[in-house]
Amino acid sequence: MVKKEILVLEELLGSNKKIASEIRKKLTKKGILTINLLSSPGAGKTTLLERISEKLKPPYKMGVIEGDIETERDAERIRAKGIPAWQILTGGACHLEAKMVGKIFPKIPANLDFLFIENVGNLVCPASYDLGETLRCVLLSTPEGDDKPKKYPKAFTTADCLIITKADLVPLLPFDIERSKEEALELNPELEVFITSALKGTGIEELVNFFLSSLQTLRKQYA
Amino acid sequence: MHELSIVANLFEILEEKAREKRAKKVTLVKLRVGALSGVVSEFLETAFDIYKKDTIAAEAILKIVDIPLKIECQKCHKKTVKKDFVFICEHCGSRELKMLQGTELLLEKMELEI
Numbered sequence: 001m002v003k004k005e006i007l008v009l010e011e012l013l014g015s016n017k018k019i020a021s022e023i024r025k026k027l028t029k030k031g032i033l034t035i036n037l038l039s040s041p042g043a044g045k046t047t048l049l050e051r052i053s054e055k056l057k058p059p060y061k062m063g064v065i066e067g068d069i070e071t072e073r074d075a076e077r078i079r080a081k082g083i084p085a086w087q088i089l090t091g092g093a094c095h096l097e098a099k100m101v102g103k104i105f106p107k108i109p110a111n112l113d114f115l116f117i118e119n120v121g122n123l124v125c126p127a128s129y130d131l132g133e134t135l136r137c138v139l140l141s142t143p144e145g146d147d148k149p150k151k152y153p154k155a156f157t158t159a160d161c162l163i164i165t166k167a168d169l170v171p172l173l174p175f176d177i178e179r180s181k182e183e184a185l186e187l188n189p190e191l192e193v194f195i196t197s198a199l200k201g202t203g204i205e206e207l208v209n210f211f212l213s214s215l216q217t218l219r220k221q222y223a
Numbered sequence: 224m225h226e227l228s229i230v231a232n233l234f235e236i237l238e239e240k241a242r243e244k245r246a247k248k249v250t251l252v253k254l255r256v257g258a259l260s261g262v263v264s265e266f267l268e269t270a271f272d273i274y275k276k277d278t279i280a281a282e283a284i285l286k287i288v289d290i291p292l293k294i295e296c297q298k299c300h301k302k303t304v305k306k307d308f309v310f311i312c313e314h315c316g317s318r319e320l321k322m323l324q325g326t327e328l329l330l331e332k333m334e335l336e337i
Contacts, residue, residue, distance in 0.1 A: 001247075001336055001337075002336070002337045003250065003334060003335070003336055003337075004244070004246075004334070004335050004336075004337055005251075005332055005333070005334045005335075006240065006244065006332065006333055006334075006335065007331070007332055008236070008240060008330045008331065008332060008333055009329060009330070009331060010236050010329065010330045011327075011328060011329055011330075012229050012232050012233050012236070012254070012328045012329065012330060013229065013232065013328060014232075014236075015232060015235070016232070093225075093228065094224055094225055095225050095228075097228070124224075124225075124261070125224065125225035125261075127261050128225060128229075128260070128261035128262065128328075129225075150307070150308065153259065153308040154259060154260075154261040157259060157308065157310075186309045186310060186311060187308050187309070187310060188310065189310060189318040
């Protein structure tokens, strides 16, 4: 019997990364901007998508991949807005993986401009999985508290944009928008920050404009 | 709690490498886990112990090396090992930093019985 030590140096999430890069390559080639939305359960991802769908007027087309543990409820809400939605049911898993998105891929029409991926509500696990997105947005709702960025560093350091939601509740809560913004920027100085209220409709236009300019940048890069 | 899913990926690599080397057993697995890798080492250990039963690594010992976050300031060029995740240079206050280590989640080495 011989014992042998071998040097491997292989990434444990290497296979996910590889699939994600392939997805990103295919989507960007088609000129589709893919946006991965991360947040705790109930931060308002689906409601935000409903508001975005109202602001994003033709000729722009969007589609949504919905990640949930159970039920098609979120996908039905999106479809009710006339937006195509594809549901991924993880059956208990706390995050989406690139191979799950890969299975939906053949159903995605090539003429989309925006593909939103609504991840499973969870600020921890989804942060470790690249899904092939171009932009990663993390949502923080005001009832969650302004101290969340540093408690969930991975989500905030890997995001491109922070969307504070339910800003209309600030007068009722001990939530300091500036403090949460500053905390998040200490973790990630490059974050684009948006302050929104889906109920009042504030901040949605600025966010949509940011997505539109990101789409233009992407298309210039891959033209 | 995605550690079990990560351990499933680990076993795919372990089994493939063991097959390549025609090993009878995997006796040691060494991982490098960064402070910003998004996983908890203790949960990886638990998941590893659950998963290893009836596999080629059933008797394997798992060693995890925790890697702290290390940054290099692009202005004053000083290197700092961070205990928090505040991306501001402690020496000059710059936010232009390069991450040197701390996000890795690697299978570094394995020991086989051939």
